[in-house]
Amino acid sequence: xxxxxxxxxxxxxxxxxxxxxxxxxxxxxxxxxxxxxxxxxxxxxxxxxxxxxxxxxxxxxxxxxxxxxxxxxxxxxxxxxxxxxxxxxxxxxxxxxxxxxxxxxxxxxxxxxxxxxxxxxxxxxxxxxxxxxxxxxxxxxxxxxxxxxxxxxxxxxxxxxxxxxxxxxxxxxxxxxxxxxxxxxxxxxxxxxxxxxxxxxxxxxxxxxxxxxxxxxxxxxxxxxxxxxxxxxxxxxxxxxxxxxxxxxxxxxxxxxxxxxxxxxxxxxxxxxxxxxxxxxxx
Numbered sequence: 001x002x003x004x005x006x007x008x009x010x011x012x013x014x015x016x017x018x019x020x021x022x023x024x025x026x027x028x029x030x031x032x033x034x035x036x037x038x039x040x041x042x043x044x045x046x047x048x049x050x051x052x053x054x055x056x057x058x059x060x061x062x063x064x065x066x067x068x069x070x071x072x073x074x075x076x077x078x079x080x081x082x083x084x085x086x087x088x089x090x091x092x093x094x095x096x097x098x099x100x101x102x103x104x105x106x107x108x109x110x111x112x113x114x115x116x117x118x119x120x121x122x123x124x125x126x127x128x129x130x131x132x133x134x135x136x137x138x139x140x141x142x143x144x145x146x147x148x149x150x151x152x153x154x155x156x157x158x159x160x161x162x163x164x165x166x167x168x169x170x171x172x173x174x175x176x177x178x179x180x181x182x183x184x185x186x187x188x189x190x191x192x193x194x195x196x197x198x199x200x201x202x203x204x205x206x207x208x209x210x211x212x213x214x215x216x217x218x219x220x221x222x223x224x225x226x227x228x229x230x231x232x233x234x235x236x237x238x239x240x241x242x243x244x245x246x247x248x249x250x251x252x253x254x255x256x257x258x259x260x261x262x263x264x265x266x267x268x269x270x271x272x273x274x275x276x277x278x279x280x281x282x283x
């Protein structure tokens with residue numbers, strides 16, 4: 001069996017599907033990758049107090065033939081990895097070099113996100129949004145900009161959408177939603193207190209929930225109806241949250257296009273009306 005994803009990425013993205021015992025193994029791998037590549041399957045099983053066969057099945061679950069195959073893949077990621085150009089921004093780099101590295105980092109973020117994209121979850125999100133009375137986008141800090149972009153895109157479809165950035169207004173809006181509505185919560189970490197507070201409010205009212213987040217293992221992704229994941233890496237001059245923004249925007253674009261297609265003639269009619277309305281703003 002060939003695994004198309006890097007080992008650590010595969011562990012993270014499959015995390016929500018793992019059993020309690022599998023999460024125990026996953027946590028150990030994520031926290032001690034270097035130790036894993038120097039341990040036998042017996043040592044790992046003994047450390048975790050599980051059977052060798054449990055570890056073996058876990059390796060197969062994430063796409064490897066066995067423990068040794070997983071170790072080889074893991075070693076290529078954690079032992080003196082080759083620095084790609086997007087990972088090596090230096091203080092004395094030229095403007096042109098930095099520009100190239102930033103563009104390549106964005107490209108890699110989108111490519112990595114595409115590898116974990118789940119068609120079933122996307123379909124669920126599209127159905128939730130198109131089947132709701134109203135759709136509200138919530139984001140805190142940098143994610144509030146993504147929420148506004150989502151509003152900017154989906155207002156073209158004719159759906160009843162909204163997004164506010166003030167945290168007090170967000171709480172007020174969340175308190176008025178019902179089971180007929182949908183809330184899309186955007187948080188890179190999936191552990192923002194503001195967003196989790198909003199999540200608690202809307203969940204108590206039976207609101208349908210979608211998350212756009214980078215971490216499979218987070219309070220947000222575990223609690224919403226449909227999580228959509230991004231993948232990004234942190235470097236010295238570029239945080240994960242900054243890098244993930246481009247992937248979050250891409251997910252919004254994917255939702256928008258699919259929603260517009262599902263709406264058919266009605267969606268095209270709304271788009272045409274919007275375009276006609278804003279022509280007065282052009283010279």
